[in-house]
Amino acid sequence: MVFDANEKLSRRSFLTRNAALIGFSATAGSGLLAAPANAAGHDEWMTPEPDEAAAGALNFKTWSGYDAGNVTGPFSEEWGVPIDISLFTDNPAAFNEIKGGKSEFYDLASFDMAWVPRLAKAGLIRKLDLETWKTLAWDHYIDQFRLENYKFAQLNENMQFDSDGDLYGLPQRFGVVSAYANTERVPEDVWSTSYDWVWNPGKDYNIGLLDRMFWTIQLIMLWCNIDPYKVHTEEELGTVREETIKLFQNAKALFSNAPQVNQALLHEEIDVCFEGDNFINGPLRQDGHLQFRTIVPARANPEFPKAPNNAGGTTWVETMVVVDNSKLHPATYDYLVYMQKPSTAYELSWPDKGPAVLVPHKEPWERWSEEQRVILEADYMQTMIESSRWYEGVPDLDKFNSIWEEAKQHIGEKHAEAKIFPVRSFG
Numbered sequence: 001m002v003f004d005a006n007e008k009l010s011r012r013s014f015l016t017r018n019a020a021l022i023g024f025s026a027t028a029g030s031g032l033l034a035a036p037a038n039a040a041g042h043d044e045w046m047t048p049e050p051d052e053a054a055a056g057a058l059n060f061k062t063w064s065g066y067d068a069g070n071v072t073g074p075f076s077e078e079w080g081v082p083i084d085i086s087l088f089t090d091n092p093a094a095f096n097e098i099k100g101g102k103s104e105f106y107d108l109a110s111f112d113m114a115w116v117p118r119l120a121k122a123g124l125i126r127k128l129d130l131e132t133w134k135t136l137a138w139d140h141y142i143d144q145f146r147l148e149n150y151k152f153a154q155l156n157e158n159m160q161f162d163s164d165g166d167l168y169g170l171p172q173r174f175g176v177v178s179a180y181a182n183t184e185r186v187p188e189d190v191w192s193t194s195y196d197w198v199w200n201p202g203k204d205y206n207i208g209l210l211d212r213m214f215w216t217i218q219l220i221m222l223w224c225n226i227d228p229y230k231v232h233t234e235e236e237l238g239t240v241r242e243e244t245i246k247l248f249q250n251a252k253a254l255f256s257n258a259p260q261v262n263q264a265l266l267h268e269e270i271d272v273c274f275e276g277d278n279f280i281n282g283p284l285r286q287d288g289h290l291q292f293r294t295i296v297p298a299r300a301n302p303e304f305p306k307a308p309n310n311a312g313g314t315t316w317v318e319t320m321v322v323v324d325n326s327k328l329h330p331a332t333y334d335y336l337v338y339m340q341k342p343s344t345a346y347e348l349s350w351p352d353k354g355p356a357v358l359v360p361h362k363e364p365w366e367r368w369s370e371e372q373r374v375i376l377e378a379d380y381m382q383t384m385i386e387s388s389r390w391y392e393g394v395p396d397l398d399k400f401n402s403i404w405e406e407a408k409q410h411i412g413e414k415h416a417e418a419k420i421f422p423v424r425s426f427g
Helices: 011-028 031-039 050-054 069-079 091-099 113-121 130-136 213-223 234-250 258-266 278-286 332-340 342-349 362-367 370-376 378-386 397-408
Strands: 058-062 083-087 108-112 170-182 207-210 251-255 272-277 292-295 313-322 388-390
Touching (some): 069 332, 091 113, 207 234, 258 272, 332 342, 342 362
Parallel strands (some): 058 108, 207 251, 313 388
Protein backbone atom coordinates (compact mmCIF):
# COMPACT_ATOMS: atom_id res chain seq x y z
CA MET A 1 0.00 0.00 0.00
CA VAL A 2 1.36 3.43 -0.96
CA PHE A 3 0.46 6.77 0.60
CA ASP A 4 -1.33 9.39 -1.42
CA ALA A 5 0.91 12.39 -0.75
CA ASN A 6 -2.04 14.76 -1.15
CA GLU A 7 -4.26 12.98 1.34
CA LYS A 8 -4.83 14.71 4.65
CA LEU A 9 -3.85 12.03 7.15
CA SER A 10 -5.76 11.46 10.34
CA ARG A 11 -3.96 10.16 13.39
CA ARG A 12 -5.61 6.77 13.11
CA SER A 13 -5.05 6.16 9.43
CA PHE A 14 -1.46 7.38 9.68
CA LEU A 15 -0.62 4.95 12.47
CA THR A 16 -2.11 1.94 10.73
CA ARG A 17 -0.67 2.72 7.30
CA ASN A 18 2.76 3.67 8.60
CA ALA A 19 3.54 0.16 9.85
CA ALA A 20 2.76 -1.33 6.46
CA LEU A 21 4.78 1.30 4.64
CA ILE A 22 7.88 0.79 6.78
CA GLY A 23 7.95 -2.89 5.87
CA PHE A 24 7.34 -2.20 2.18
CA SER A 25 9.92 0.56 1.83
CA ALA A 26 12.89 -1.77 2.15
CA THR A 27 12.20 -3.15 -1.33
CA ALA A 28 10.47 -0.17 -2.88
CA GLY A 29 13.31 2.33 -2.27
CA SER A 30 13.81 5.22 0.08
CA GLY A 31 11.94 7.65 -2.11
CA LEU A 32 8.65 6.09 -1.13
CA LEU A 33 9.02 7.29 2.45
CA ALA A 34 9.65 10.86 1.39
CA ALA A 35 6.12 11.47 0.14
CA PRO A 36 4.25 10.38 3.30
CA ALA A 37 6.75 12.07 5.55
CA ASN A 38 6.22 15.36 3.76
CA ALA A 39 2.49 14.84 3.73
CA ALA A 40 2.53 14.16 7.44
CA GLY A 41 3.34 17.65 8.63
CA HIS A 42 2.00 18.80 11.98
CA ASP A 43 -1.27 20.24 10.68
CA GLU A 44 -1.93 17.53 8.10
CA TRP A 45 -1.26 14.79 10.63
CA MET A 46 -3.62 16.12 13.29
CA THR A 47 -7.32 15.83 12.60
CA PRO A 48 -9.92 16.04 15.39
CA GLU A 49 -12.30 13.10 15.35
CA PRO A 50 -15.61 12.71 17.21
CA ASP A 51 -14.49 9.84 19.44
CA GLU A 52 -11.61 11.91 20.78
CA ALA A 53 -13.81 14.57 22.36
CA ALA A 54 -16.22 11.86 23.54
CA ALA A 55 -13.38 10.14 25.43
CA GLY A 56 -13.16 12.97 27.97
CA ALA A 57 -9.94 14.29 29.48
CA LEU A 58 -6.47 13.20 28.39
CA ASN A 59 -4.28 12.51 31.44
CA PHE A 60 -0.72 13.83 31.42
CA LYS A 61 1.84 13.35 34.23
CA THR A 62 4.40 16.14 33.99
CA TRP A 63 6.15 19.23 35.39
CA SER A 64 5.06 22.77 36.12
CA GLY A 65 4.64 24.86 32.98
CA TYR A 66 2.97 22.18 30.88
CA ASP A 67 -0.29 23.06 32.64
CA ALA A 68 -0.25 26.69 31.45
CA GLY A 69 -3.32 27.90 29.62
CA ASN A 70 -1.36 29.15 26.63
CA VAL A 71 0.10 25.62 26.27
CA THR A 72 -2.94 23.38 26.73
CA GLY A 73 -5.66 25.84 25.68
CA PRO A 74 -5.38 25.84 21.86
CA PHE A 75 -5.51 22.05 21.66
CA SER A 76 -8.41 21.70 24.10
CA GLU A 77 -10.39 24.36 22.27
CA GLU A 78 -9.95 22.78 18.83
CA TRP A 79 -10.27 19.13 19.90
CA GLY A 80 -12.80 19.49 22.68
CA VAL A 81 -10.45 17.39 24.83
CA PRO A 82 -9.51 18.72 28.29
CA ILE A 83 -5.88 18.10 29.24
CA ASP A 84 -5.82 16.90 32.84
CA ILE A 85 -2.33 17.68 34.13
CA SER A 86 -0.96 15.88 37.19
CA LEU A 87 2.18 17.73 38.30
CA PHE A 88 5.20 16.18 39.97
CA THR A 89 8.56 17.42 41.22
CA ASP A 90 10.39 14.14 41.74
CA ASN A 91 11.29 11.61 39.03
CA PRO A 92 11.56 8.59 41.38
CA ALA A 93 8.19 9.28 43.00
CA ALA A 94 6.46 9.70 39.63
CA PHE A 95 8.07 6.52 38.32
CA ASN A 96 6.92 4.56 41.36
CA GLU A 97 3.39 5.93 40.98
CA ILE A 98 3.09 4.80 37.36
CA LYS A 99 4.76 1.48 38.06
CA GLY A 100 2.48 0.99 41.05
CA GLY A 101 -0.65 0.85 38.90
CA LYS A 102 -1.22 4.30 37.41
CA SER A 103 -0.08 3.18 33.93
CA GLU A 104 -3.78 2.52 33.27
CA PHE A 105 -4.62 6.07 34.27
CA TYR A 106 -2.08 8.23 32.41
CA ASP A 107 -1.85 8.62 28.64
CA LEU A 108 1.32 10.72 28.45
CA ALA A 109 4.16 11.50 30.83
CA SER A 110 7.25 13.69 30.77
CA PHE A 111 10.32 12.43 32.64
CA ASP A 112 13.93 13.50 32.67
CA MET A 113 15.54 11.35 30.01
CA ALA A 114 17.49 9.11 32.42
CA TRP A 115 14.19 7.56 33.46
CA VAL A 116 13.21 6.51 29.95
CA PRO A 117 15.24 3.24 30.11
CA ARG A 118 13.62 2.33 33.43
CA LEU A 119 10.15 3.03 32.10
CA ALA A 120 10.81 0.99 28.97
CA LYS A 121 12.39 -1.90 30.85
CA ALA A 122 9.35 -2.04 33.14
CA GLY A 123 7.06 -2.14 30.09
CA LEU A 124 5.38 1.13 31.05
CA ILE A 125 5.84 3.10 27.81
CA ARG A 126 5.38 2.49 24.08
CA LYS A 127 7.88 2.63 21.25
CA LEU A 128 7.59 5.41 18.68
CA ASP A 129 8.38 5.03 15.00
CA LEU A 130 11.62 6.90 14.36
CA GLU A 131 10.96 7.74 10.70
CA THR A 132 7.58 9.21 11.52
CA TRP A 133 8.83 11.38 14.37
CA LYS A 134 11.95 12.47 12.56
CA THR A 135 9.76 14.69 10.41
CA LEU A 136 7.36 15.70 13.15
CA ALA A 137 9.95 16.36 15.86
CA TRP A 138 13.66 15.88 15.23
CA ASP A 139 13.84 17.97 12.07
CA HIS A 140 12.68 20.98 14.11
CA TYR A 141 15.42 20.82 16.78
CA ILE A 142 18.57 22.87 17.28
CA ASP A 143 21.85 21.15 16.39
CA GLN A 144 22.58 19.72 19.84
CA PHE A 145 19.38 17.69 19.62
CA ARG A 146 19.62 16.50 16.03
CA LEU A 147 19.51 12.72 15.70
CA GLU A 148 23.19 12.53 14.80
CA ASN A 149 24.14 14.41 17.99
CA TYR A 150 21.69 13.10 20.57
CA LYS A 151 21.04 9.52 21.70
CA PHE A 152 19.06 9.92 24.92
CA ALA A 153 15.64 9.05 23.49
CA GLN A 154 16.65 5.78 21.83
CA LEU A 155 17.27 2.43 23.50
CA ASN A 156 18.85 -0.83 22.35
CA GLU A 157 17.62 -4.31 23.23
CA ASN A 158 19.38 -4.03 26.61
CA MET A 159 17.45 -0.84 27.37
CA GLN A 160 20.58 1.29 27.18
CA PHE A 161 20.87 4.61 25.35
CA ASP A 162 21.89 3.89 21.76
CA SER A 163 21.70 6.18 18.71
CA ASP A 164 20.89 3.08 16.64
CA GLY A 165 18.17 1.90 19.00
CA ASP A 166 14.38 2.17 19.09
CA LEU A 167 12.75 5.51 19.81
CA TYR A 168 10.87 5.80 23.12
CA GLY A 169 10.39 9.52 23.70
CA LEU A 170 10.68 13.07 22.40
CA PRO A 171 12.72 15.91 23.98
CA GLN A 172 10.58 18.82 25.15
CA ARG A 173 12.48 21.11 27.61
CA PHE A 174 16.05 21.08 28.91
CA GLY A 175 18.53 22.70 31.22
CA VAL A 176 21.57 22.15 33.42
CA VAL A 177 21.65 21.20 37.11
CA SER A 178 24.55 22.77 38.97
CA ALA A 179 24.04 25.67 41.36
CA TYR A 180 22.70 29.17 41.15
CA ALA A 181 23.93 32.23 42.94
CA ASN A 182 23.45 35.89 43.62
CA THR A 183 26.26 37.00 41.32
CA GLU A 184 26.30 40.45 42.92
CA ARG A 185 27.58 38.73 46.06
CA VAL A 186 29.44 35.79 44.49
CA PRO A 187 31.47 37.10 41.54
CA GLU A 188 32.33 35.00 38.50
CA ASP A 189 36.01 34.75 39.35
CA VAL A 190 34.96 32.82 42.48
CA TRP A 191 32.64 30.25 40.91
CA SER A 192 33.70 29.87 37.28
CA THR A 193 36.66 27.52 37.78
CA SER A 194 35.36 24.83 40.15
CA TYR A 195 33.29 24.07 43.28
CA ASP A 196 36.35 24.36 45.49
CA TRP A 197 34.89 27.46 47.16
CA VAL A 198 31.83 25.42 48.19
CA TRP A 199 33.78 22.59 49.80
CA ASN A 200 36.66 24.75 51.01
CA PRO A 201 35.10 28.15 51.63
CA GLY A 202 37.71 30.83 51.94
CA LYS A 203 35.18 33.66 52.07
CA ASP A 204 31.98 34.15 53.99
CA TYR A 205 29.45 32.94 51.40
CA ASN A 206 26.23 31.54 52.79
CA ILE A 207 25.38 28.29 51.03
CA GLY A 208 21.87 26.84 50.91
CA LEU A 209 21.17 23.23 49.98
CA LEU A 210 18.05 21.97 48.25
CA ASP A 211 16.72 18.70 49.62
CA ARG A 212 16.78 16.82 46.31
CA MET A 213 19.20 13.99 46.87
CA PHE A 214 18.99 12.49 43.40
CA TRP A 215 20.35 15.66 41.76
CA THR A 216 22.79 16.84 44.42
CA ILE A 217 24.43 13.43 44.83
CA GLN A 218 25.44 13.51 41.16
CA LEU A 219 27.28 16.80 41.64
CA ILE A 220 28.97 15.43 44.75
CA MET A 221 30.19 12.44 42.75
CA LEU A 222 31.50 14.75 40.04
CA TRP A 223 33.39 16.65 42.76
CA CYS A 224 34.85 13.29 43.86
CA ASN A 225 35.75 12.37 40.26
CA ILE A 226 33.39 9.38 40.46
CA ASP A 227 31.19 8.44 37.52
CA PRO A 228 27.60 8.93 38.76
CA TYR A 229 26.13 6.69 36.07
CA LYS A 230 27.46 3.28 37.08
CA VAL A 231 27.17 0.89 40.03
CA HIS A 232 29.39 2.11 42.86
CA THR A 233 31.89 0.32 45.08
CA GLU A 234 31.95 0.46 48.87
CA GLU A 235 35.09 2.59 48.67
CA GLU A 236 33.33 5.08 46.39
CA LEU A 237 30.32 5.18 48.70
CA GLY A 238 32.66 5.98 51.58
CA THR A 239 34.21 8.85 49.64
CA VAL A 240 30.78 10.24 48.72
CA ARG A 241 29.66 9.97 52.35
CA GLU A 242 32.69 11.93 53.57
CA GLU A 243 32.28 14.70 50.99
CA THR A 244 28.50 14.92 51.45
CA ILE A 245 28.94 15.52 55.17
CA LYS A 246 31.51 18.24 54.42
CA LEU A 247 29.06 19.91 52.06
CA PHE A 248 26.31 19.92 54.69
CA GLN A 249 28.70 21.25 57.33
CA ASN A 250 29.51 24.21 55.09
CA ALA A 251 25.85 25.00 54.37
CA LYS A 252 23.75 27.46 56.33
CA ALA A 253 20.36 25.92 55.60
CA LEU A 254 18.58 23.00 53.95
CA PHE A 255 15.46 23.86 51.96
CA SER A 256 12.70 21.47 50.97
CA ASN A 257 11.46 23.26 47.87
CA ALA A 258 12.23 25.93 45.30
CA PRO A 259 9.98 28.77 46.57
CA GLN A 260 11.66 28.59 49.98
CA VAL A 261 15.16 28.78 48.59
CA ASN A 262 14.23 31.59 46.19
CA GLN A 263 12.85 33.64 49.06
CA ALA A 264 16.03 33.05 51.04
CA LEU A 265 18.09 34.28 48.09
CA LEU A 266 15.91 37.36 47.67
CA HIS A 267 16.30 38.24 51.35
CA GLU A 268 20.05 37.57 51.15
CA GLU A 269 19.87 34.89 53.82
CA ILE A 270 21.98 32.77 51.47
CA ASP A 271 24.15 33.65 48.47
CA VAL A 272 24.06 30.39 46.54
CA CYS A 273 21.75 27.39 46.17
CA PHE A 274 23.46 24.05 45.68
CA GLU A 275 22.03 22.34 43.72
CA GLY A 276 19.93 24.49 41.43
CA ASP A 277 19.24 25.06 37.79
CA ASN A 278 17.61 27.30 35.19
CA PHE A 279 14.23 25.68 35.96
CA ILE A 280 14.30 26.77 39.61
CA ASN A 281 15.79 30.22 39.17
CA GLY A 282 13.55 31.02 36.17
CA PRO A 283 10.85 32.70 38.30
CA LEU A 284 13.44 34.98 39.93
CA ARG A 285 14.80 36.07 36.57
CA GLN A 286 11.30 36.50 35.12
CA ASP A 287 10.58 38.91 37.98
CA GLY A 288 13.59 40.99 36.97
CA HIS A 289 16.15 39.66 39.44
CA LEU A 290 18.82 38.96 36.84
CA GLN A 291 21.58 38.82 39.44
CA PHE A 292 20.46 35.25 40.17
CA ARG A 293 22.29 33.16 37.62
CA THR A 294 22.83 29.47 36.98
CA ILE A 295 26.52 28.88 37.67
CA VAL A 296 28.35 26.00 36.00
CA PRO A 297 32.09 25.94 36.61
CA ALA A 298 34.47 24.62 33.99
CA ARG A 299 35.00 21.55 36.17
CA ALA A 300 33.85 20.34 39.57
CA ASN A 301 37.19 19.80 41.27
CA PRO A 302 40.50 21.48 40.38
CA GLU A 303 42.44 18.41 41.51
CA PHE A 304 41.22 16.45 38.47
CA PRO A 305 41.67 18.90 35.58
CA LYS A 306 41.42 16.37 32.73
CA ALA A 307 39.21 13.67 34.25
CA PRO A 308 36.08 12.89 32.18
CA ASN A 309 33.88 12.67 35.28
CA ASN A 310 35.04 16.04 36.55
CA ALA A 311 32.19 18.04 35.02
CA GLY A 312 30.60 21.19 36.37
CA GLY A 313 26.98 20.11 36.05
CA THR A 314 24.41 17.68 34.68
CA THR A 315 22.31 18.35 31.57
CA TRP A 316 18.71 17.16 31.84
CA VAL A 317 16.13 16.83 29.09
CA GLU A 318 12.43 16.42 29.83
CA THR A 319 11.22 13.72 27.47
CA MET A 320 7.59 13.06 26.57
CA VAL A 321 6.59 9.39 26.46
CA VAL A 322 3.39 7.51 25.62
CA VAL A 323 2.27 5.43 28.60
CA ASP A 324 1.39 1.83 27.77
CA ASN A 325 -2.23 2.25 28.79
CA SER A 326 -4.56 -0.45 27.44
CA LYS A 327 -7.29 2.22 27.24
CA LEU A 328 -5.11 4.93 25.75
CA HIS A 329 -6.99 8.13 24.97
CA PRO A 330 -7.64 8.33 21.21
CA ALA A 331 -6.17 11.86 21.10
CA THR A 332 -2.86 10.85 22.75
CA TYR A 333 -0.75 10.86 19.61
CA ASP A 334 -2.42 14.02 18.36
CA TYR A 335 -1.41 15.79 21.56
CA LEU A 336 2.12 14.45 21.27
CA VAL A 337 2.32 15.92 17.76
CA TYR A 338 0.80 19.17 19.02
CA MET A 339 3.47 19.47 21.73
CA GLN A 340 6.16 19.11 19.06
CA LYS A 341 4.82 21.93 16.93
CA PRO A 342 7.34 24.80 17.00
CA SER A 343 4.58 27.24 17.93
CA THR A 344 3.59 25.10 20.94
CA ALA A 345 7.22 24.74 21.96
CA TYR A 346 7.50 28.53 22.02
CA GLU A 347 4.46 28.83 24.31
CA LEU A 348 5.90 26.12 26.58
CA SER A 349 9.18 28.01 26.82
CA TRP A 350 7.29 31.08 28.02
CA PRO A 351 4.17 29.79 29.83
CA ASP A 352 1.56 32.06 31.37
CA LYS A 353 2.17 30.20 34.64
CA GLY A 354 5.19 28.21 35.69
CA PRO A 355 8.86 28.78 34.89
CA ALA A 356 10.27 29.94 31.56
CA VAL A 357 12.51 27.10 30.37
CA LEU A 358 14.62 26.39 27.29
CA VAL A 359 13.25 24.07 24.58
CA PRO A 360 15.16 22.20 21.84
CA HIS A 361 13.03 23.53 18.97
CA LYS A 362 14.65 25.96 16.55
CA GLU A 363 11.70 28.32 16.05
CA PRO A 364 11.49 29.54 19.66
CA TRP A 365 15.22 30.33 19.60
CA GLU A 366 14.55 32.56 16.61
CA ARG A 367 11.42 34.15 18.12
CA TRP A 368 12.67 35.03 21.60
CA SER A 369 13.30 38.71 22.16
CA GLU A 370 16.63 39.84 23.54
CA GLU A 371 14.99 40.25 26.96
CA GLN A 372 13.62 36.70 26.82
CA ARG A 373 17.01 35.33 25.81
CA VAL A 374 18.64 37.03 28.78
CA ILE A 375 16.03 35.74 31.22
CA LEU A 376 16.30 32.20 29.79
CA GLU A 377 20.11 32.33 29.86
CA ALA A 378 19.90 31.13 26.27
CA ASP A 379 23.23 32.50 25.10
CA TYR A 380 24.98 30.98 28.12
CA MET A 381 23.44 27.53 27.67
CA GLN A 382 26.04 26.24 25.21
CA THR A 383 28.82 26.95 27.70
CA MET A 384 26.85 25.27 30.49
CA ILE A 385 26.26 22.12 28.44
CA GLU A 386 29.90 21.91 27.37
CA SER A 387 30.91 21.98 31.05
CA SER A 388 28.38 19.30 31.99
CA ARG A 389 27.57 15.64 31.56
CA TRP A 390 24.29 14.38 30.10
CA TYR A 391 22.10 12.87 32.82
CA GLU A 392 22.07 9.10 32.28
CA GLY A 393 20.67 7.93 35.60
CA VAL A 394 22.24 6.63 38.82
CA PRO A 395 21.62 2.85 38.75
CA ASP A 396 22.12 2.34 42.50
CA LEU A 397 20.50 5.56 43.69
CA ASP A 398 18.97 3.88 46.75
CA LYS A 399 22.46 3.31 48.20
CA PHE A 400 22.79 7.05 48.75
CA ASN A 401 19.63 7.56 50.82
CA SER A 402 21.29 6.70 54.13
CA ILE A 403 24.29 8.89 53.28
CA TRP A 404 21.99 11.82 52.59
CA GLU A 405 19.97 11.35 55.78
CA GLU A 406 23.13 11.08 57.86
CA ALA A 407 24.55 14.24 56.30
CA LYS A 408 21.43 16.17 57.31
CA GLN A 409 22.47 15.77 60.92
CA HIS A 410 25.55 17.88 60.17
CA ILE A 411 23.82 20.87 58.56
CA GLY A 412 25.46 24.14 59.41
CA GLU A 413 28.10 22.86 61.81
CA LYS A 414 30.40 25.59 60.50
CA HIS A 415 27.74 28.27 60.97
CA ALA A 416 26.56 29.90 64.14
CA GLU A 417 23.00 29.74 62.89
CA ALA A 418 21.52 27.07 60.66
CA LYS A 419 18.13 25.51 60.15
CA ILE A 420 16.22 22.93 58.16
CA PHE A 421 13.09 24.29 56.53
CA PRO A 422 9.97 22.12 56.96
CA VAL A 423 8.78 20.05 54.03
CA ARG A 424 6.05 21.69 51.97
CA SER A 425 4.75 21.16 48.48
CA PHE A 426 6.09 23.18 45.54
CA GLY A 427 2.49 24.51 45.20
